[in-house]
Amino acid sequence: MAFVVLSGCPSSGKTTLALKLRQDFLARMADESYTGPSWEVVIVEDDIGVLGRTVYSESRLEKPVRASLLSEVTRSLSKRTIVICDGLNYIKGYRYQMNCAAKEAGVRACTIHVATPPEKCKEFNRTRAPTEAYTEETMDALLMRFEEPSSMARWDSPLFTVGWDDPSPPFDDIWLAMTSAVKKKANPSVVPNGQTATDTIQTLHSATSTLISHLLSHLSLSPLSPHLKLPSPPYPPSGLNLPQRTITLSELQRLKRQFEGIQMNGFKRGGEGVKRAGWGEKEWAEAWVRFLEVQWGVNEEEG
Template sequence: MPLVIITGLPSSGKTTRALELKRLLEARIEARIEAEAEAEAAAGQPLSVQIVGDDSLGVGHAAYAAAQAEKDARGALLSAVSRAVSRQTIVIADAPNYIKGLRYQLYCAAREVGTTHCVVHCAIPTAEARRINAQRGAAGYDAAVFEALAARYEEPSAAARWDRPLFTLIQHDPDDRLPLAAIWAALVERRAPPPHFATAAKPAAGSADYVFELDRATQAVVAAILDAQRSGVPVALLPVPGTAARVRMPARALTPSELRRQRMQFTSLNRQAPLPADRIAELFVEYLNISL
């Protein structure tokens, strides 16, 4: 079954909500099993609930103090979720998930296996999260790390397909209960969206021609970005040969290693759910515009 993406500021109560949701979902699953048994329904493989996050992956707060360690932590989360998510397992991704690009990648992982997802936003004023974090002492985030994460936090928006269905909870408010019925409906009762671009004709997954075209098209986009940067001429929207899509160039310079990593992640996500060959470059540009 589906993926629940937990997101929020540091010390906003994400793990508390994840544990609460796991308990409520397991109770709901148990009640469902008992009801089906009484009705002598055909027994299929029962649902299970699994939390995947910083705690289970051994990622400490210190990982968010350095750019490379943080990227490694995000990569470990994405890999673990991709391995765990299935039609019979509800996976709760309990991590900051504060970058919309990572939430998009997690959304892609759910779509790749043909299952549903939703986002639970643990909303809290920054000042309150700062106060709670300070109260935690050594168990909390370092003050500088907290401020950096808070400054970079990208709140989810129901307008973005990777952030909906979106459930926003006011943290540490005893009256703001998890909307279990609505979450259950979004995860279990809702029809899963088709894999990416399922209506288009696709080549066989892993075929040599497709892999070659995926490599060629993504490499061409990366080359266009690096060539534009080397020219020294600033550009906000970079045209890419072979597509009408344009890369929204950030104010900073993009390094070859960063672009290579983004390219590897994109190809990994789409190697088993092939894209239409004539849209690979366009979709990679869209991916970069979300992730960078």
């Protein structure tokens, strides 16, 4: 139904606002004069786990947290819920991803920027329990990296700015935006083509993953083997020709992402992608083999 993204510096008061916002939404729906539908109001927070806020001190630790938060948001979005995302959400590209998720789910979305001065954020942070506080170094780094929401950016609009000491946040305007604003239509680039069946995508993933498993097992015994024999069907009887060099798992994962990305983009654009949407295991397996051989320059037909 609706999606609210809170954005603000660390210790700016986002959680406090999220709780007030949830209480306000529930009170409006419980009012006797309210005649509209009743929605569940859900607050989704970043799961920092046992590491606490130290996850924000290193990029390799923070990225999984952001990915987990986006996944939880995506699962929670529906026509029956109002989802409030309580997180830093300080990267504009990440807010764009969330906005795309809202469009795909067909729900209204808005951004609320909790505008708290950096010095006040640091003051609030010092009042937290040691296990809940950011270190001074992490705090400074996050304040420096913070990308403030802008009403000029379509993924941040409509944008509401709330001061940390605002006695009367614009809850009326936010409620109106969540219940009456025109829903944004998803761009073609984020809408899966209607002819792309879920089982087709699963088959694509299965074909690429299975070949990698066969190849890794083979390479563990013969690291410089020039050829891999594969089960046929679904793979071609000729198997897979290999380059005369070491093949790493990271390279295979990169090529897998590249191949699957090309196919997914094809689905969204239509044309030949629509035809491939009806492919089965045999077609995907053969296409994956051809793709690898071309990338490695070992395609006998090409050479």
